[in-house]
Amino acid sequence: MEKVLTLQGNDISHSLYKEWMCELLDNASARSALMNNEHYTNIHPLEKEHLFFANKLFDFINSDYDNN
Amino acid sequence: MVLSKNSLPQYFEIATPQTTHYKKPCNTYDVRIGNNTSLCVTIGESWTYGSDISERLKHVYGSVLSRKLDADWLNLGIPSAGNLFVRDKVSELVRIISLMPYDKIYVVCLLTEAGRELDSSRDNTVDYHTWFNNNINVYTDYYKFFAYLTDTCVESITRELLPFGHVQLVFATNFVEQAGVINQYDNFLQDSWVKMLCDQDNK
Numbered sequence: 001m002e003k004v005l006t007l008q009g010n011d012i013s014h015s016l017y018k019e020w021m022c023e024l025l026d027n028a029s030a031r032s033a034l035m036n037n038e039h040y041t042n043i044h045p046l047e048k049e050h051l052f053f054a055n056k057l058f059d060f061i062n063s064d065y066d067n068n
Numbered sequence: 069m070v071l072s073k074n075s076l077p078q079y080f081e082i083a084t085p086q087t088t089h090y091k092k093p094c095n096t097y098d099v100r101i102g103n104n105t106s107l108c109v110t111i112g113e114s115w116t117y118g119s120d121i122s123e124r125l126k127h128v129y130g131s132v133l134s135r136k137l138d139a140d141w142l143n144l145g146i147p148s149a150g151n152l153f154v155r156d157k158v159s160e161l162v163r164i165i166s167l168m169p170y171d172k173i174y175v176v177c178l179l180t181e182a183g184r185e186l187d188s189s190r191d192n193t194v195d196y197h198t199w200f201n202n203n204i205n206v207y208t209d210y211y212k213f214f215a216y217l218t219d220t221c222v223e224s225i226t227r228e229l230l231p232f233g234h235v236q237l238v239f240a241t242n243f244v245e246q247a248g249v250i251n252q253y254d255n256f257l258q259d260s261w262v263k264m265l266c267d268q269d270n271k
Contacts, residue, residue, distance in 0.1 A: 046120060047127040052268065053240075053261050054132035057176060061137070061238060065254040 069167045071099045071142065080160045083146045087153075087189055098125060098143040100134070107170045108134035109142045111157045112178030115242045115261070117145030130176070137174060150184030151221045152191055158225045165232055173235045177225060178261075181244045182217040215248035222253065 069075075076082075076097045083090040096117055110116050110130030118128030125131055134141035144157045154177050165173065185191060203212055222239060229235050240257040259267070 047122065049261075049265060050118070050121065050127050050129040051132055052265065054129040054136065056257070056261075056264055057129070057133050057238065057240065058136045060257055061174060061236065 069164065071101055071140075071168075073097070073099060076142075079164050080144060080157060088146055089148055096146050098130075098141070098145075100125070100131070100141040102140055104138055104140045105170060106137060106139040106172035106174065107142060107168060108137050108139040108174045108176070109144065109161060110134075110176045110178070111144045111154045113145065113149040113153070113180050113242065114147035115145075116143065116178045117147050118143075119147050133176070139172075139174060140170070148184075149180075150190075151179050151182065151218065152185040152188070154179060155221045155224050156190060158228055162228045162232075165235070171234060173232070175229060175235055175237045177237070177239050179218070179221070179239060179241050179244075182214040182221075182248075186217070218248040222248070222256075226253070 071079075073095065076099060077095055080097060081087070083094045083096055085091055085093075108130065110133070116128070116130060118124040118130075121127045128143070128145075130141060130143045130145075144161075146153060158175070158177070161175070199216065200213075203209060203216070225239075226237065229237050236255075238255050238257065239253065241260040243260055243262040245260055245263070
């Protein structure tokens with residue numbers, strides 16, 4: 001993990017920091033510029049993140065949790 | 069009933085200047101209908117819409133999940149939307165759910181931070197004044213407020229969908245660790261999307 005800052009004792013990674021910034025900005029062009037940054041893209045292609053989350057949801061939906 | 073990109077505004081209020089940052093009404097919703105007996109409905113903010121993703125309708129998580137479930141797909145996402153938007157979309161879904169020709173409907177609610185739509189058109193009938201009078205005694209009580217916002221939203225969604233036995237409801241969060249009722253619900257993905265990604269990175 002590439003640390004960029006420490007917040008309340010926790011090391012914050014570059015990618016997480018950018019996610020936060022994107023949400024804070026909530027601006028399509030600013031977000032796009034950040035997301036297209038080569039460093040970020042190499043670490044976390046957005047498509048890969050969505051595939052990851054979809055798989056987590058799929059596993060959860062098919063798990064034995066109580067749906068009631 | 070026929071669900072299509074063009075027909076969705078009949079059933080679901082789209083982004084408007086009154087409820088979002090959009091300057092003009094905009095239909096940000098997506099639908100993919102095949103010959104499936106189940107439907108996957110994903111509801112949330114920009115991460116659910118799929119902001120900045122190449123080939124968005126192919127790669128956004130709802131699209132991937134619905135294909136894995138062999139389900140048709142309805143994506144109700146608006147960038148910058150909040151949890152009250154999710155609640156309202158579920159209410160609109162409930163109005164037409166009995167008209168939908170599906171044996172099984174998966175509803176995935178992706179929540180974000182509490183309070184994003186505070187003091188907006190979506191909560192202008194909520195009596196916060198009484199709640200504050202009854203619940204805030206010391207400054208740490210303010211934490212309860214954010215839990216209260218999440219609780220009321222999750223409880224409303226759950227209550228509305230409870231009568232429909234063919235609906236499977238799942239909650240998840242984007243980058244926030246939810247406060248409130250999360251531990252009381254088995255259908256709440258305990259870790260946020262970002263935390264799961266970080267855990268994956270740290271392995």
